[in-house]
Amino acid sequence: MKRTRTGATLAWTVAVALPLLGLWLLLARPSLDVEWEHHPAHFWLVLAVALTNVTLGVVTSDAARQRADARLFLVSLAFLSSAGFLALHALATPGVLLDAPNTGFVVATPIGLLLAAVFAAASSIELSRGRSAALVRKSRLVVAALLALMAGWAALSLASVPPLDEPLPAEKADGWLLGFAAPGMALYAFAAVRYWLFYRRRPARMLLGVLTAFALLAEAMFAIAVARNWHATWWEWHLLMLAAFGLVAVNARREWREERWSDLYLPGGELEVSVLFADLQGFTSFSESRSTAEVTEVVDTYVRKALPFVQRENGEADKLIGDALMVTFNTHGDQPDHALRAVRAGLAIQRGAAEVTAEHPDWPPLRVGVNSGVVHLGVVGGEGKREFAALGDAINLASRLEGKARPGQVVVGPDTYRVLPDGTEVEPLGSVQVKGKEAPVDAYVVVALPSGSGGRDEALES
Incomplete structure (x- = not known):
């Protein structure tokens, strides 16, 4: 049994490390970091990830309210926040809503991922049943505030309020993206480690799927900070996000229909x-x-x-x-x-x-x-x-x-x-x-x- 678990851990580590190895190879050999600027593919890929997240967020939020479970509610907020800002990034695709790139929409994805990282890390903290119920009682207010934040960011971006009124030069963009990536990666890493400890105590497919998703999102934030627009490194972080949330959706589909999200509940x-x-x-x-x-x-x-x-x-x-x-x-x-x-x-x-x-x-x-x-x-x-x-x-x-x-x-x-x-x-x-x-x-x-x-x-x- 111990050998089986060790082998599974090794296989998981290799699978999660492969995207980082691929990213390192592309950065080390710029000639391999090919450019492919295809606006329709970008729009539909990002929109697919956003819709997946919205679905996950709504379903988990409903289940969290039914069970008054704060952990599941915080996970749902991670899905919803990343989905909303990712949808704004999809609208930044030239020719969809705007003729030219919009700075606010361009940086929407790392903002959404950073906010999702905060919720992911918070979900890994043990809460008493009383505090859990108190948070869920305010769930509609919290979701409303999150939606208002997304709408506000969209309005500021469309209004071109400084410093969103001009396209970011490459050197400034790198600074912004690194500023989002560093805390985001740390928070996702914290959440992944905590969920790994949960998984060690009670091996469950859903727990493994969520901690893998958090690990992939940490990698996506790093890729966002170092990627070149429309190059392979840039497409990689889009695919990492699709893999992260798609993995959770597939695991949820494979779970028994009753109490599908129960592996994420706080302990009884x-x-x-x-x-x-x-x-x-x-x-x-x-x-x-x-x-x-x-x-x-x-x-x-x-x-x-x-x-x-x-x-x-x-x-x-x-x-x-x-x-x-x-x-x-x-x-x-x-x-x-x-x-x-x-x-x-x-x-x-x-x-x-x-x-x-x-x-x-x-x-x-x-x-x-x-x-x-x-x-x-x-x-x-x-x-x-x-x-x-x-x-x-x-x-x-x-x-x-x-x-x-x-x-x-x-x-x-x-x-x-x-x-x-x-x-x-x-x-x-x-x-x-x-x-x-x-x-x-x-x-x-x-x-x-x-x-x-x-x-x-x-x-x-x-």
Whole structure:
């Protein structure tokens, strides 16, 4: 196993070093650094890389928001920033938007790559779940600021604001490009080393793809600084960028479709959440005497009725297993009132279920159980089945408490009851014995929440 890993490391090192060796050869033998000025090829190549980055950025940004994962969000910003400025560079192709080269558009690529390097390096830093969630909560504002920066740079470039009002002489251009390249290469190298350490701890194809992309982007920044326009060295950095982001896209395509980006998530951890279980009493016997179409209609009707109340409280519909619905609250660490949210959702779901049973008195009634406690959040499974899951005794107890509820009731455990607001009206069930627990558990039927925490409309008839 050790020999296999050593061989793979050597092969990876050689593959990443080859572009640098090629660049060195072209610089050492200028006669080999042939010139090929082909504007359409340049435009479409750069545009293809930019579109690849935009796609990666949008997909990873959506996944990051769903999982409140700052690392994945920062990686998405690296994709988006490089894509936006690279698109401006594509527009600098003579004859596309402008008749002559524009200094602002010409230097847009190294600016975008430097900004992407900052995000790449930041993504390699371990963040607590709380800080991660806080950053993702501001994600739309951050993306808006990034887009505004790109639009501002484009406007300044088109307006030819000094020092962008004149073409850069070669000696000045070299200084600008080296000024961007040095910190960019250092940041990409830092990110690549950090991701290599992640990969050593947990070998995963996506981690290897991302660290390889960062290594190639460091090489691209060096090539930008030393290349001659329209020569082989200049085309090389375009191809390095295409290879870097194309590699990530190919790896993403090869990953299992569920939690495709999970290898980039921050490590899972423990968090206090509230869990709601709802299912239909007597559903199994009901199903035996009904057609599959009617059984499906029953479940679909109840779930459709419940989901708006879940969404109103910002809960996450975690699983639907047969007739049982599992909902979690505070999985992003941003709901200190998660127990209250879960109970409010449970009471609202029961009101909606009462409307359903009034229309269909022969359908099985609904029961709800809520429990709060510490769970472990993270990705479980692998190729073929992979999902982000909450695991722990608190979830099992929520399911058992739901089984103790009578039709129309919301039963909560002691940890949930303890944090409900003063004035909550409950009916104690006393200490009840539940499957899987040696000691009895105190349980309560929530009848109504006090005014100001959901209002009188949150009351349930006993």
